[in-house]
Amino acid sequence: MLASEVHPFAKTGGLADVVGALPQALTALGHEVRIGMPLYGSVDRRRFRLQPIQGVVTVAVGDRTWPCRIWTAPLPATTLPVYFIEQPELFGRAHVYQLDGRDDPDNLLRFSVFCQAALALIPHLRWQPQVLHAHDWQTALAVAHLAFGAVARAPAFSSISTVFTIHNLAYQGLFPREQWPLTGLPESTFRIDRLEFYGQINCLKGGLVGADLLTTVSPTYSQEIQTKEFGCGLEGVLQTRRGRLTGILNGIDPQEWNPQTDPHLPAHFSADRLAGKSICKLTLQQRQNLPTRHDVLIGMIQRLVDQKGIDVFLDALPALMTLPIQVVVLGTGDPRYHEQLTQAQQRYADRLSVTLAFDNGLAHLIEAGADAFLMASRFEPCGLNQMYSMRYGTVPMVRRVGGLADTVVDLQARELATGLVFESADPASLTEAVRRAVVAFRDQRVWRALMQQGMRQDWSWDRSARRYVEVYRQAMATRHGQGVG
Numbered sequence: 001m002l003a004s005e006v007h008p009f010a011k012t013g014g015l016a017d018v019v020g021a022l023p024q025a026l027t028a029l030g031h032e033v034r035i036g037m038p039l040y041g042s043v044d045r046r047r048f049r050l051q052p053i054q055g056v057v058t059v060a061v062g063d064r065t066w067p068c069r070i071w072t073a074p075l076p077a078t079t080l081p082v083y084f085i086e087q088p089e090l091f092g093r094a095h096v097y098q099l100d101g102r103d104d105p106d107n108l109l110r111f112s113v114f115c116q117a118a119l120a121l122i123p124h125l126r127w128q129p130q131v132l133h134a135h136d137w138q139t140a141l142a143v144a145h146l147a148f149g150a151v152a153r154a155p156a157f158s159s160i161s162t163v164f165t166i167h168n169l170a171y172q173g174l175f176p177r178e179q180w181p182l183t184g185l186p187e188s189t190f191r192i193d194r195l196e197f198y199g200q201i202n203c204l205k206g207g208l209v210g211a212d213l214l215t216t217v218s219p220t221y222s223q224e225i226q227t228k229e230f231g232c233g234l235e236g237v238l239q240t241r242r243g244r245l246t247g248i249l250n251g252i253d254p255q256e257w258n259p260q261t262d263p264h265l266p267a268h269f270s271a272d273r274l275a276g277k278s279i280c281k282l283t284l285q286q287r288q289n290l291p292t293r294h295d296v297l298i299g300m301i302q303r304l305v306d307q308k309g310i311d312v313f314l315d316a317l318p319a320l321m322t323l324p325i326q327v328v329v330l331g332t333g334d335p336r337y338h339e340q341l342t343q344a345q346q347r348y349a350d351r352l353s354v355t356l357a358f359d360n361g362l363a364h365l366i367e368a369g370a371d372a373f374l375m376a377s378r379f380e381p382c383g384l385n386q387m388y389s390m391r392y393g394t395v396p397m398v399r400r401v402g403g404l405a406d407t408v409v410d411l412q413a414r415e416l417a418t419g420l421v422f423e424s425a426d427p428a429s430l431t432e433a434v435r436r437a438v439v440a441f442r443d444q445r446v447w448r449a450l451m452q453q454g455m456r457q458d459w460s461w462d463r464s465a466r467r468y469v470e471v472y473r474q475a476m477a478t479r480h481g482q483g484v485g
């Protein structure tokens with residue numbers, strides 16, 4: 001498995017959680033998984049006990065060669081090997097993709113070197129993968145190399161089947177045509193049915209057209225991305241490949257997100273013993289300087305970007321702040337939203353708390369201490385926080401889109417309900433959902449039933465991991481000529 005982020009080594013979003021957890025579930029099913037990721041400056045080598053592997057992998061990209069040292073460490077609490085590609089000039093920075101909201105200008109070079117070094121590492125491992133599973137645009141070039149590159153014909157590589165997972169179609173790795181030499185792919189693959197996209201290089205497209213099979217992270221999103229509204233210009237490509245595309249819902253790591261054992265919490269709780277949750281709420285209110293009132297405490301944890309509808313929330317604030325609620329926001333992202341949220345917090349100090357940081361411990365406390373959790377996404381491939389919320393008895397209020405539509409059942413469904421679902425990403429729709437939550441919260445029986453129904457859901461990886469295994473087998477059959485068309 002190749003990924004640009006893996007929890008707990010490096011994380012900016014849900015991708016890291018998935019690649020940190022799915023391999024463990026696959027291991028439990030009897031499969032052997034190894035993971036490759038870049039060695040960022042922020043990875044804590046001492047804490048994770050990274051060990052260097054003998055030898056250096058060198059790849060030629062652009063007009064020079066890039067020697068890469070390889071380090072390894074087990075994924076914590078497993079024996080599963082993770083290989084870290086070290087190239088200090090490219091990955092020695094503390095951040096993963098961007099600084100102050102701006103992507104690093106050499107990202108094509110960085111991830112091209114990563115992909116090519118990861119492939120070059122394989123013959124050194126004395127271990128041959130049957131399937132290479134790549135995630136998102138940063139690793140799509142590895143798939144493209146196996147499909148269209150010089151390595152495709154080498155015996156060590158020609159038998160490797162490829163699966164490519166789209167975690168977010170909006171991030172495609174677009175670069176100007178002049179940077180083509182950095183891809184290391186033949187000039188002939190800069191064309192419309194390969195990696196060319198309106199005159200630019202589109203790395204993600206290399207994964208979409210090159211992989212034996214494609215997956216994305218929820219059934220609804222797998223349909224949505226074949227439409228103009230959600231296809232980000234790639235709907236045509238995805239329609240052509242729809243017979244190879246499956247939507248598999250992400251699971252959650254049941255150890256990392258467990259309200260009965262979570263080390264980040266001042267008290268623990270379960271569906272039958274909820275008392276600890278009130279202590280978490282109190283602690284959260286105190287920590288965030290909010291009055292300890294019996295209002296509906298709403299949590300939000302997200303990248304502060306347009307996708308997540310943070311602007312919709314900001315537009316709804318004047319109406320929201322007339323309701324008996326408090327809101328705790330944790331996030332980083334677009335500097336514009338940092339500014340607007342800071343101003344809003346000053347204005348509504350006793351109802352709104354904003355933390356502009358990436359803080360895993362606080363994220364856990366919010367999931368536990370909040371009564372409800374808000375996600376107003378414009379699109380949401382899967383979304384993890386609504387599942388963490390349900391596990392923690394925190395009622396999700398979500399827009400009916402992507403994985404949110406697949407995981408949350410609206411209040412109208414009565415005893416099957418796990419949350420509140422609203423139709424559109426606009427302030428009125430969002431406010432109406434919050435208003436409904438306030439009403440439901442007043443009736444302790446209704447609210448408790450919502451909490452407990454959510455807590456009873458099983459979001460563990462086992463079922464999804466079995467689906468991935470089917471996809472891997474199908475990819476192998478496809479590559480070896482017993483195709484699926």
Ligand code: ADP
Nearest residue numbers: 013014302330331357358359360363383384385
């Ligand atoms: P995405 O991958 O689009 O960012 P997901 O809901 O799939 O959205 O996953 C987001 C993950 O990142 C969750 O585990 C969430 O708790 C975490 N996260 C996002 N922002 C922060 C933050 N500021 N601090 C801590 N965790 C965060």
